[in-house]
Amino acid sequence: MYLYGASGHGKVVAEVAEENGYHIIGFIDENLSKNKILDYQVFHELPLKNIDIIISIGNNKIRKNIADKNTLFNYVTLLHPNSLISKRADVKKGSVVMSGVSINSSVSIGKHCIINTNSSIDHDCFIEDFVHISPNATLGGNVFVGEGTHIGLGASVIQGIKIGRWCTIGAGAVIINDIPDGATVVGNPGRIIKVIEL
Template sequence: MPNDPLGEIVVIGAGGHAKVVIECLRHAGWNVIGCTDADPTPRSCAGVPVIGTDDALGRLRSEGVANAFCALGANRLRERVGGKLQDLGFALPSYQGPGAIVSSTVRIGAGVAIMPGAVINIDTVIGDFAIINTNANVDHDGVLGRAVHVGPGAALAGEVVVGDRSFIATGCAVIPQRRIGADTIVGAGSVVVRDLPSGVIAFGNPARVQREL
């Protein structure tokens, strides 16, 4: 059952990721009043109206809407828009979707999406605007930077470090104590057994650098 009402919140984005975010926010007890999107065509997203482009955010803040959530899938864009929201004075709550299990010792930044069924274990640090997607697992003492995305079903073993804006795609496995640099993409189903540098695409079993970004 949803928690007690937490207040009004606006969601930035109106795509597939935003649909899941809206459902999770509602479950957590938020009243999602609308979405903004680059395409302002009147429509709904998960039953929530698209109320304009991001140009509407300043007006919404001045009208007393205090909370916002950036539901954009692209890591760099999510980080940039999240920073804009902070500059406008919005609070950026994080949430846990239904069935997520998060240790009380985990340190969670602003605007973090923890999707249904995710598991985050003891003494892990999650940076601002990160996404821990459906049924993903982050084991003990992990460190995930700003705007990281751990894809559905991915599993990070203990003491894994992931740099800012990196994407660990669906079904990846990372063995303990590996380090993945910033702005790196690890392709779906890959197995990371060695450290990966920043700014590369890597995939395979074992994951190997394929090219620089």
């Protein structure tokens, strides 16, 4: 398999792939100054074939742009063996679940999501495509997270909350009210400091 994105995040994704027994051919990155990462070669052009790949880039918009342009690749799903994932949860293609994550019953994780180290997602949450749940973030039950949203380090979302598309939830924020599309939220309790029009 290939990893698209030779960065720090890519190193972590590579190790999850190794833990799952994948043979990594190398990384793909457009930055010509990058030739090797970990023990793997960095290629600067996309292979012209149907390949197994995961997008190993943390930025949600860039991940979406790459996925939208490269629809014929076989996107794999990576689940760290030290994560706890309910047999009734669903994690879709292109997503990666890091070490120490807990995903409980009846959770749906969309395509190309990052569920990062030690985060916790409780029952019946629905996570749309291209979301990043940062390390140590916690979602109570029945939380909805819209496409492209980034939940920051250590943020907490109480049960039953709906967070819109392409939001940014700041590190350590405590979300006790629904959040509209495009909002940036910080603090405890969370307060909206800006909203971009989508």
